[in-house]
Amino acid sequence: MFAIQQLLAIMAATIAVPSIIGNGMSQTAALFGAGIGTLVYLLFTKFRSPVFLGSSFAFIGSMFTAFAGAASMQAGYLGLVIGAAFAALVYVIIAIVVKFVGVKWIAKLMPPVVIGPTVAIIGLSLAGNAVSDLFTAPAGGSSYVALICGLVTLGTTMCVSVFGKKMLKMIPFIIGILAGYVVALVFTLIGRASGNAALIVLNFDLFKTMQWIPDFTFITAYKGFGDLTGSYIASIAVAYVPVAFVVFAEHIADHKNLSSIIGTDLLETPGLHRTLLGDGIGSFAGAIFGGCPNTTYGESVGCVAISGNASVITIVVTAVLALCISFVGPFAAFLATIPNCVMGGVCIALYGFIAVSGLKMIQQVDLGDNRNLFVVSVILITGIGGMTLTFGAVTLTSVACALILGILTNTMLSRKTGKN
Numbered sequence: 001m002f003a004i005q006q007l008l009a010i011m012a013a014t015i016a017v018p019s020i021i022g023n024g025m026s027q028t029a030a031l032f033g034a035g036i037g038t039l040v041y042l043l044f045t046k047f048r049s050p051v052f053l054g055s056s057f058a059f060i061g062s063m064f065t066a067f068a069g070a071a072s073m074q075a076g077y078l079g080l081v082i083g084a085a086f087a088a089l090v091y092v093i094i095a096i097v098v099k100f101v102g103v104k105w106i107a108k109l110m111p112p113v114v115i116g117p118t119v120a121i122i123g124l125s126l127a128g129n130a131v132s133d134l135f136t137a138p139a140g141g142s143s144y145v146a147l148i149c150g151l152v153t154l155g156t157t158m159c160v161s162v163f164g165k166k167m168l169k170m171i172p173f174i175i176g177i178l179a180g181y182v183v184a185l186v187f188t189l190i191g192r193a194s195g196n197a198a199l200i201v202l203n204f205d206l207f208k209t210m211q212w213i214p215d216f217t218f219i220t221a222y223k224g225f226g227d228l229t230g231s232y233i234a235s236i237a238v239a240y241v242p243v244a245f246v247v248f249a250e251h252i253a254d255h256k257n258l259s260s261i262i263g264t265d266l267l268e269t270p271g272l273h274r275t276l277l278g279d280g281i282g283s284f285a286g287a288i289f290g291g292c293p294n295t296t297y298g299e300s301v302g303c304v305a306i307s308g309n310a311s312v313i314t315i316v317v318t319a320v321l322a323l324c325i326s327f328v329g330p331f332a333a334f335l336a337t338i339p340n341c342v343m344g345g346v347c348i349a350l351y352g353f354i355a356v357s358g359l360k361m362i363q364q365v366d367l368g369d370n371r372n373l374f375v376v377s378v379i380l381i382t383g384i385g386g387m388t389l390t391f392g393a394v395t396l397t398s399v400a401c402a403l404i405l406g407i408l409t410n411t412m413l414s415r416k417t418g419k420n
Helices: 002-021 027-044 057-068 073-101 104-109 112-124 127-134 143-163 166-170 172-194 217-227 230-262 267-290 298-307 312-325 329-337 340-362 370-384 398-417
Strands: 053-055 294-296 389-391 394-396
Touching: 002 027, 002 053, 002 057, 002 172, 002 312, 002 340, 027 053, 027 267, 027 294, 027 312, 027 329, 053 267, 057 073, 057 112, 057 230, 057 340, 073 104, 073 217, 073 230, 073 267, 112 230, 112 340, 112 370, 112 398, 127 143, 127 340, 143 166, 143 172, 143 340, 166 172, 172 340, 217 267, 230 267, 230 294, 230 298, 230 398, 267 294, 370 398
Parallel strands: none
Antiparallel strands: 053 294, 389 394
16 A cells, blocks of 8 residues: 555656657656666665655756757657766766765755755746646647646646645645546547537547557667767757756755655665665666656655655565556556646646745755855856857756856855855
């Protein structure tokens, strides 16, 4: 029962990322990748850290970049794997440094005044995608009908999260998606019966071509080697590497939170270097199958906190369930028919959560200090403003530019005032 609760808690967000990216990405492959990534993470952490790894929303912008800069769809899929490898490399390097040097340098290079607004930017930069999806009915229906479905999804998610019982509060996104889907189904059935195409939201033809084996990323990616270029690989690197540093900060926060819940300091036992290696290598392993880099899930930590069950065996069973359910054809077809407008309603909340989690980090920062005020201001304005830099065929994304400028500003002003 505890494993099922974990699976329900992480499923909506895990399958949401490939749904948002589109380009034929498989939701069940992402679920399979999350299961694989979690098992790899548990191996590296000696089965001492009870947390599930799921698709990371922080890398959505990076994944869009992988497809946007690709010469072909196959190269785009290969770009997803290469990008995950770059992100994993960041984790491996940091893990090695932490093993021999310790962690104090991390706090100096990326304190909350830098990481907080950068995390907020990741969520805010995706706001346009959520609003765009909110008005999109993939079967060609009216944008206003799509908007109704999306708002029902959002409203249900909010009400369940705020007013629901304990178990329901763990799965508000799943309930929200189901509510939006039901409304879309009603509109679609009425539209088909009356011949009114404006009411048709769902594409049921996907059930006719449903597959029992997930479309694993590495199968399509293998065909893209012939379209790779040095400039494309460089673009992937600058899209993924800066975000990996931001997710690294979230990694520490998640493990500190989990440590306080289970009463064991995971940064000491099994050690930050092991959790980093598990997260990085697990993320890469998951991306090979599902295309999405993985990260430790706050939803999983929340399940541990609410249920009081901190058993690693529960996480192992959850990972195995994720692997098994990804081969259920009708379930895969159902996931594929979830319309953009429904996912848009969910993403308004999900992206908002990312932004707010970053703003929470800023709460501990003294904004009465002009040094901190300048750092936060530079990151927020350059990130929201969409500042990018292009060097030949390589483009630094807005998140990358914001993070780099934030680090430089903080370093410069810290030296100026003699503060850390």
